[in-house]
Amino acid sequence: MNYCAFLRGVNVKGTNMKMADVCQVFKDAGMKEVTSVLASGNIVFSSDKKAEDLKKILEKAMSDHFSYEAFLFVRSQEETERFRSSNPFTKNDDLHIYAFVGNENVENILMQEFENAAKTENEKAEIINDIFYWQVPKGNTLDSTFGKILGKKSLKDQFTSRNINTFEKVLKKME
Incomplete structure (x- = not known):
């Protein structure tokens, strides 16, 4: 496989x-x-x-x-294909879209953290098919309140994130 x-x-x-x-x-x-x-x-x-x-x-x-x-x-x-095909956001040159790969139910932890975080304009999050997706304006990824939460030591073994474009590249190599 x-x-x-x-x-x-x-x-x-x-x-x-x-x-x-x-x-x-x-x-x-x-x-x-x-x-x-x-x-x-x-x-x-x-x-x-x-x-x-x-x-x-x-x-x-x-x-x-x-x-x-x-x-x-x-x-x-x-x-891996589901990460690409379930993306709820429309591609936009001004925005990054990330999907999170992690432990079971980590999407709910991430959504709770996102809901408690201050947000910038056009910053959104959705859970689709048990996958957490985050849209953030380019240049704000590390500066956003949610972006800073992602570096918490208590979460380091729970997930990793990838830009949605990375999933497309990975899938091409898998074919």
Whole structure:
């Protein structure tokens, strides 16, 4: 089965790694047809194992190799397609659209945090098919109240986010 592992916190805040090295860790852990998409920690691969088993295997392999606490979220090709196809927002050159990949029910935690946050004009959030989507004006991602909440240490093992365009690139590699 084809999968994508979405790694959290790669090539930000001092956690720097070459995607070629990450791919090698995946290969050494028994994954097949391993390739990276962008430098933000999106690894496409195939395996006969279940996603929940792969998460444990790959987090341990990454943690051991890179000496950091790795968090990643594994999704099948079908699940990855849902991130793209369920997007409730219309593309707009002035806005970023993010989808969040994470633990079960994390979308409800994110929505509660979003509802409690101050919002900028055109900043919106929706949950579609158990996926949390966030639309934010370009240039406001890290400055918005919700954007700052996303860096909370208490949430670091719960989710990672990707721009909706990243899902399109990942899916092209999965085909």
